[in-house]
Amino acid sequence: MFSFESERRRKINLGGVSSAATSTEVLGQAKAIRLERLEQKRRQENATRLQAWWRGVNEARRTRDEMRRTFEGDVSGLTGLRCLVLIGQDEGILGRWSSTLSKYDETSLFMPAKGSHKSSWVVLIRKTCLLLLRSVAESPHGPNASNHLRILNALLSPEVAKKHLGPGTDFTQSLIQYLLGHEYYSLIARSISAIPLEDKASSSSLPTLVQLVVYPLKTFPSTSSQYSEAILSLFFSIFTIPLVPNRLPIPSLTHLSANLPLKDLHLLEPSLSRFSTLGSDARAHLLANVLMFVPPRYSALPDSCLSAYLRLLTTLFEGLPAHALQPSDQINQTNIWTQIADMDEDDLPNQTRVRVVSNFELASPLPRPQLDTRTYKRLAVLPTLTHIKALLAVAQKRSFLAFVTFILSLNKIWPMSKDHTLSAILINSKNGIVKELYRGYVRGTKLGKDEYPDALTEFANASAWPPILLLCDLYTQALRTMDDDEFFGKLQSTSAPRNPLTLDEVSALSRRLINIAFPLYWNEEQFVQVKGMIPHLQYSWDLVRDSMTKCVLAIHARDSRKPFVPPTHWHVGSQLDMRAFIEAAIFEEQQITNNHQTTLPSNSRLLSTISPCLNILNNIPFAIPFDSRIYIYRSFIHSDMFANGREDSFLWRRTHRNNIQVRRGHVAQDGFDKLGNSNLKGPIEISFIDQFGQAEAGIDGGGVFKEFFTSLCKEVFDTDRGLWLANQKNELYPNPHAYATESYSLSWYRFIGRIVGKAMYEGILIDVAFAGFFLSKWLRRESLLDDLASLDPDLYKGLIYLKHYPGNPEDLSLSFTVADEEFGVTKTIDLKPNGSNIPVTRENRHEYILLMSHYRLSKQIRKQSDAFFEGLSEMIDQRWVRMFNQQELQLVLGGTDAPIDLDDLRKHTNYGGVYDDNEETIVKFWKVVNTFNHEQRRSLLRFVTSCSRPPLLGFKELVPNFSIRDSGDEQRLPSSSTCVNLLKLPRYKSGHILRDKLLKAINSGAGFDLS
Template sequence: MDFPLFGEGSGKRRREINLGGRTTAANHAAILQEARERRQQRTEQRRKEESATRIQSWWRGRKHASQVRAQLRTTFKQNISNVTGLRCLVLVGKDDALLTEWAKVMLSDDAALLAQAMSDSAWSVSLCKAVMLLLHSVSDNPLSPDAEIQLKVIEILLSPQSSSKPSRSTIALLLHLLEHGYYTLLGRAISRIPLQSKSAPILPALVTLVVQPFNAFDPPTEVYRSCIELFFSYILIIPLLPNRLPLASLSFLAPRIPFQRLELDSVPRIASNVTADDSRVNLIANLAAFAPVRYPTLPVQALAGYLHLTAEIMKALPIHALEPPERNAQPQIAWEDDDSDSENAPLVEIVASFAPRRNLPQLDVKTKTRLQTLPSQAHINSILSATHKHTNPTIRTALFSWLHALSTVWPSRRDKIMGNVVAWSGGGLVRELYRGYVRSAPLGHGTNAAPLTDSANASHWPPLLFLVDLYNQALLTMGDDEFFSSSPATLTSAALTSAAVSTTVVARNPLTLDEITSFSHQLLNIVFYLYWREDSSADATVPGMPNLKFEAARERMTKLLQSIHARDSRRPFTPPDHWLMTSQVDIGPFVEAAIYEESKLSDPEGTSRTLSKRQIASISPRLGVLNNIPFAIPFDVRVSIFRSFINNDASSRGYNLRGRGGMWNPPTRVVVRRGKIAEDGFNKLGDVDLKGSIAITFIDQWGQEEAGIDGGGVFKEFLTELCKEVFDTDRGLWLANKKNELYPNPHSYATETINLAWYRFIGRILGKALYEGILVDVAFAGFFLAKWLGKQSFLDDLSSLDPELYQGLIFLKHYAGNPEDLSLNFAVATEEFGVTKSIPLVPNGDQIPVTRENRLQYIYLVSHYRLNKQIKQQSDAFFEGLSDMIDPKWLRMFNQQELQILLGGVNSPIDLNDLRQNTQYGGLFEDHEQTIEMFWKVVGTFSQDQRRALLRFATSCSRPPLLGFKELVPNFAIRDAGSDESRLPTASTCVNLLKLPRYKTERALREKLLQAIQSNAGFDLS
């Protein structure tokens, strides 16, 4: 018998073998592809066979199950009233028709069958499963005709059979239900009943079942605590729960919500159960509806638990989740208004971010309305009143966390929230926060930055940030006399009408100056690190506060630091070098890096991009420090950086500030008439690039050109004379306070188009002076200089503008009587051209009386109106011109006092050695010539006032330059004026030149020099 070769006759393809010993690359690739395809075909075939097997198995299973269910249904109907029927019902599973049929039978004969089932242990396991099926059926379709019948069975089974506690079987049944989603299913059933169907007969039964576990279990037990957690997690997240229930059910439910048993240990578990933003908002809204009336009666631990729970839920929400996206149409008394400067608008400053926001929940009108009660004055006062009687640290921490969380998730109401707290508590909470929680916290002590990001310190951040917000708000309506005194005092009523009482006690600064010094240093350490760390991310959040970025927390602390530093600048109280961070910064590399980073922020044409302080901080840590906490760097270093910025800007435009003009940018020549300097300057310099060199030619009263020394000197003379004209208060553009400090005239006349153009021109001219380093003998009011920095002024600045109004507002702030007796409203009276008109501070302000509760808002708004709004257009126009010359971020390196020094020089003793080292000589004079030696010897005997008079005589400004006389442009110079000793010295202030005759004796030189500088001897053009 012949045997076939392997595979022959088997229907399979014989394997082809190449005995040639070699193959081509193409054949090899084809063989591999063919093998791959055959493998894929085998895999696909196997998959199909396995799928077919599974489908067949599933079908057989389904067919068998259907047959078994049919048999179970038959058996059920034959034994519907006994345990056999119950077991068949459970095995059939969720069948609404069978469940309803069984429920009807169980309810027949006054539910006697149910009572028998509960007492028979043979029923217990199947009965628990049957009740779960009923709950699922009700939750799926609560408005079906059968749902009420099904729910009735559950209600009877869970209700006590007598007035005593539920039986063991009832307890066992309830425990089984709780373990298998009891509250989840009840919550789903209630939420699926439409709002318009609150008369549905099933709702009272559902509400009864919701509170049944609280009747069945004792409060101290773990199961009772678990029921509270499940109730808060699945019932109180139902949208508009109070609006879904009929009045009787609402009245039944409200007092039975176990707020008094809420414990701190339950808060994390509830928070972890409620993970959706919609559910969190609904929980907050429902708590706002049910809880406030219970605040006064809650025990301390329950109140602390409630505050911690609501705080944790709010912390997990995205910013603005609790407020509507559109502006509230109802008129409100707000701390910030539409005219607020962007740098001081916290609703803009705090929530801006480079990272995309989470989507905000969509809120219906009723939920929005309910949420509006949270930041209301009445609600906050009720919280403060309820917690005020408790000194327990747990509840105090919970209060601070709650207030901070509310102001964080609702930033547009932060000022109002903090204002209410300040009004209610005075300085008590500020003092308590600092001494009890912040002073000893590990944040900001020393240079170790690790505690700031350590999650173990999460509990220390809410008290710190709440204190920052609260003290920031308190400072808005705290005058300097209050700030610098922490002891009670009395304030007379002389500032107000006879309607006021004679005296009242003034509550001073809640923190002592020593405490403020320590606190500000603690804040400075934190803020400096947050600006300086180059690895910081815009998305990094404060430990334990997922909805608050470090960036936003930094801005709030920065604002407080700036406010405290401003007070210290006016009346120093901190030790020397308190604000400097030079121990953490190597100044040399810092300066070089800052100049380099600033150059990178400019486009190729030298125009600096407009960036916010936050954007600058994110791009450049050094510029972030200079723009936000500049006082951390020594003043002279910042002045040097400022001059470097200007020099780099000029170089990028082809100008040489020292050499006057540039290689390819010749000076712009402008002719002005004596006596018409301001008018000609305004008309001829409007379109001129003032960053370039300006060559001024004066025309005298006879129409002849004056001889002058060019190279910048004549322009300095022009600038000096121009300032004398434009800042003359008789012209109507400027007013002076009692310190002769200038500010824009608030009169409506000053807001006319032509006058706003003048403010813009004056801004450009002063910008030119700063750009060239020319000192101008003009002093501005501090609140106006604040506008240069993009800041607003508050009550503390009002005393320099209107002392009487300031005293009146201070009196109102501490008035012990009823403020309504003073008949004040939210409007101010202004008089122009003999006509008095009322200006509302808020919509319909003349109809809103000033009360004890809103007087701080009134004080803020009056100060804001007088210091900011009245001169807003004038200030904006001025700053627009100033910004043409000086980049705003360069100015932000200084405060108001430093800006005045930058503009007019430092009011410090004149250093003669420095002046002599930087003096140039002309004519027959040289450094060691006899007259020069006598000159320096005589001047060395002058008093400081006489030295300032000499400096003013020669340079037109009595104050020395910031960085010494090497920065005086042009340098101070002395030239001989001949040998006639009868002549007085003269000066060319335009070029800082003193013309000194060659006197032979010290006595003659002293007498003539004093006579000249004290009598303002004439200007000499020769």
């Protein structure tokens, strides 16, 4: 027999393996056995589940086969219908049922609804309708689609149900309500989308599908929730199909258009937020389709529907990036307004220092939609003059606030056409909308009053933001072509356009805009925390700030030329500790200067991110008094000098000079050749070479650079040389002639820019006046129509005549061209593409005026100006220049036109030789000069310093100081060394002789003496 005793006997390991190793092996074996048992259990459970599933499949198959047999025995009966519903989405069964019932008339279809099993039939038929809809959506071209649609058309038609079931029945409402809850319009939309556009004429499904779209709108009363849901689903599903009008045959399109519930668009308003969930493509298609059906019926829309429609469009704009609705090939094309700006985005004067992100920008923006060219063409209707005109006609009196919000959103999504849109509003409202906005929607609100400083961040004032924003945009646009007679109300004709605001209103508005813009720059962090302040607008606080800034800049520019408010009107000194502001601005500029090479980019917008002070000085500089800005400007230059190694010690200046020899009579050419690419920020020592080739001796006290500079300016700014022209006020601007754009001439403009920059850098005043429109280019600001008066008075008068012309401008036979004559040859230039074939009309004459002004003021001298500014910017940072307007910049260049303060001059006068302040001749001198009139004092100052205007901050800023030294006997006339601002005055015995000799010297042009 078998014995198991030996297996039970304990096995003893005599091989010398340690007990630790044996324990590890035992544990591993135990783990392996446990894992094997778990795997066996898992396999057994899976086998059980698989067997159960297989039994279920077999049972379902058997049951389904049994139901199919039952269905075949009663296809048109209630039992067959029940089997169809239980079987579900089976195309064979559905096709058999719909084809069978399609052979019968409608009476047979509705027969079960009249029997004892009516309630069962109603439940079954609505589920069947859903199955049919899904089948058509999956295969609108399938063999059963036409039968399915025929059955659906009969069951869902209110007229057919009424015919067979009698009036008062709720069958159709119950059926459609059920389908609406199960993606009714989404299924129809899938069916329509699946039919190719080229098959629309041959498709038998499209007419029925359009009927199905309309049925819910005919079924429910307009006061019911189902009706509202049907309208929402219609817009959400059907109108988001690409090119809906292009997909439908003309009869179906007409039927759909006639039955659209446009008079009930107000029912969409409570659910507008749902449209924010749409993707960018769906939004664009919805916009394009709506624009096909709604605009022709603007005048028939009730007020509430028009408002809802405008808010729908505004909602669809939200989140879309700028230019999203334009074809890609048009985005980079410049229009009139980008031409007029004539500058890089980063150089705009009103750019903000940091983006303030509102709650609208917290979410990622939607991607740019990818659209068909036909969709883009339909969307292009939005900013057109015709569309804006039609919309304005109905909205201005009925849905004004919704219109305001819509225009702001449109301008943001379509920036390329913003100015066209604003011009269309101004033209068609005859500027009345500006007056309406200010007097009806801005002036009376807390945002429109200075006594409510906290109103900016109060949510209760949110609705007041859109009107003030559109007011700023419109008034800025109006000022572009508003001449001074219009602005100041001096026009005699009652039919001519006038300033829509009185001067008192302009004053109040500009003051309010400053008080809004200033805290947006100064306390930016406060506004970062404030969200949701501007309803229905995707506007961040920096966009708000830019709009305010542009408007107040335009008003300030007008006041700078022809003041109508006191200078203190623009200041915010009461809100600032000016001393602390100046110190902070200087410190922040030093930070930029110290870090510019390592951490800060050259982008001007980013450079200003470290400082609210610099932000204000670069955007609304006039908020700070002029004297304070001059002090800051000079401090900036001193900081830059220090950063560039400039020291005040005499030894340092002597050892770091750039020594240049210049021939008398060839000052400009030698300066151009030898200083063209040298570092002008360091000291320069000029040595004049006489006609014999010998170096001249002279008093320089740091070189005779000033004399060189004075002589150089006389040469390069001489209009006979051909680089510069002068207007009627003897103000200079670059010559627009073609030869001035050649490379050699442009090199000269760059050199002159560097020399002017050197004078500004060193504080040397130059006795040259530049034209205002040219100075505006220094600031990267737009030249306006009124600037043309200083360049071409005749052209200016002609454009003003055209603007106010009461008749049809086409009678004048103008086109978008300009004639230029050079070397006796007249050349016609288009002001815009194909301009010679575009007549000037009433609608586009403002565009013509702006293009013509822009061409004369900017485009003709673009290359010359750019070369000049390139040289200037090597010496003077663009940000420093932006602290001033044109008039102030001229003062920085040439000093103030204020009367000469003799006390200040005497206080900062140095004496040499035997002279001191108490010497007898000096006492006589000051008594004599005190009797001089204003012009005589200016002549004396020009005689000694080469400039007739005193420095802006007084004679302490004159470098070097005004000086007087004794010179020769009294038979000689006084002479001067303008390079060191030195008057060489003989010791005259009487005040009468001194007066006569001094007047003769300063009026005869006697001047520089090297002795």
